[in-house]
Amino acid sequence: MELIDTHTHLDFPDFDADRQALLVESRALGVRRMVVLGVYQDNWQRVWDLVQSDPDLHAALGLHPVYLDDHRPEHLMQLGDWLTRLSGHRQLCAVGEIGLDYFIETLDRERQQALFDAQLQLAADFNLPALIHVRRSHAAVIATLKRFRLKRAGIIHAFAGSREEAREYIKLGFKLGLGGAATWPQALRMHRVLAELPLDSVVLETDSPDMAPAMFPGQRNSPAHLPAICTALAGIMAVSPDRLATFSTANACELFNW
Numbered sequence: 001m002e003l004i005d006t007h008t009h010l011d012f013p014d015f016d017a018d019r020q021a022l023l024v025e026s027r028a029l030g031v032r033r034m035v036v037l038g039v040y041q042d043n044w045q046r047v048w049d050l051v052q053s054d055p056d057l058h059a060a061l062g063l064h065p066v067y068l069d070d071h072r073p074e075h076l077m078q079l080g081d082w083l084t085r086l087s088g089h090r091q092l093c094a095v096g097e098i099g100l101d102y103f104i105e106t107l108d109r110e111r112q113q114a115l116f117d118a119q120l121q122l123a124a125d126f127n128l129p130a131l132i133h134v135r136r137s138h139a140a141v142i143a144t145l146k147r148f149r150l151k152r153a154g155i156i157h158a159f160a161g162s163r164e165e166a167r168e169y170i171k172l173g174f175k176l177g178l179g180g181a182a183t184w185p186q187a188l189r190m191h192r193v194l195a196e197l198p199l200d201s202v203v204l205e206t207d208s209p210d211m212a213p214a215m216f217p218g219q220r221n222s223p224a225h226l227p228a229i230c231t232a233l234a235g236i237m238a239v240s241p242d243r244l245a246t247f248s249t250a251n252a253c254e255l256f257n258w
Contacts, residue, residue, distance in 0.1 A: 001245045003230060004252040005034040005223040007097075007131065007157050007177055007205035010057070011046045014209040014220055023054065026223040030245075032056060033258070034223050037097045037131060039064035041075040044082060051091045058256065060094035060131050062119055065101040065112045076118055083126045093256045094154060095123040096131025100144075103135040113140070120148045129154035129255055132174075138165045145172050155203055155255070158211065163193050170201045175251050179205045180213035180221060183232040194236050199247040203255070204230055 005026075015022060026034070036051055038044045038061040051057040061082055063071045079095075086092040098119040100112050123130040129152045134141045138161045153173030158181060159166070166176060176197065182190045204226060212221040213229050227241075234244040252258070 058093040060096040099133030100137035102137040183213040
């Protein structure tokens with residue numbers, strides 16, 4: 001089973017004590033490539049330094065809506081400068097993590113939307129996929145993506161929407177990122193949606209160190225958990241783990257031009 005973890009935060013301090021050992025362990029379990037996402041201006045260099053240390057790591061850079069109060073107007077300009085400087089580099093794979101978060105009510109929605117729009121424009125300008133954070137904001141995200149119609153689309157991270165929302169994203173060319181949240185027994189509505197998803201529309205992810213699956217409750221999540229996540233999701237989707245892994249890996253490779 002060969003897997004790609006399309007969403008990690010391996011630069012976070014949670015991994016400082018054992019990062020290299022974890023990468024070795026993950027590879028031994030079949031996780032061949034991992035995407036590391038930037039979330040605010042201060043961690044872009046850390047992300048880039050990490051991926052430069054390993055040819056099978058890839059970077060996405062963006063301004064995450066949850067850190068809205070930390071972002072400054074000049075950070076958007078600096079993101080454009082980073083993308084310009086790294087344009088065409090084999091280890092720069094996307095703009096992300098970007099999006100809209102309506103779960104945290106104190107985050108100003110107009111400022112979020114302006115930031116999201118500006119970063120989608122950067123994705124379009126640099127012909128990069130967008131890795132998108134969506135919490136309680138599917139309608140607004142779908143409406144925004146319909147305006148931009150990105151040529152290379154991207155991934156809806158930690159997809160937890162309805163059948164109808166899944167169909168809208170798929171029509172726009174997006175892949176749906178599936179990870180630990182959907183493995184929990186109480187996620188019954190999500191299980192019904194998963195059972196109907198076409199395999200060519202999904203990719204696997206961990207969101208390490210967050211979103212631990214049901215098999216590892218309360219633990220730090222890591223790419224080493226991806227095979228167990230794949231097996232659990234395959235059971236819900238009524239396919240073999242190898243089949244889900246094959247489709248997910250092929251979908252990620254197609255999206256990122258690997």
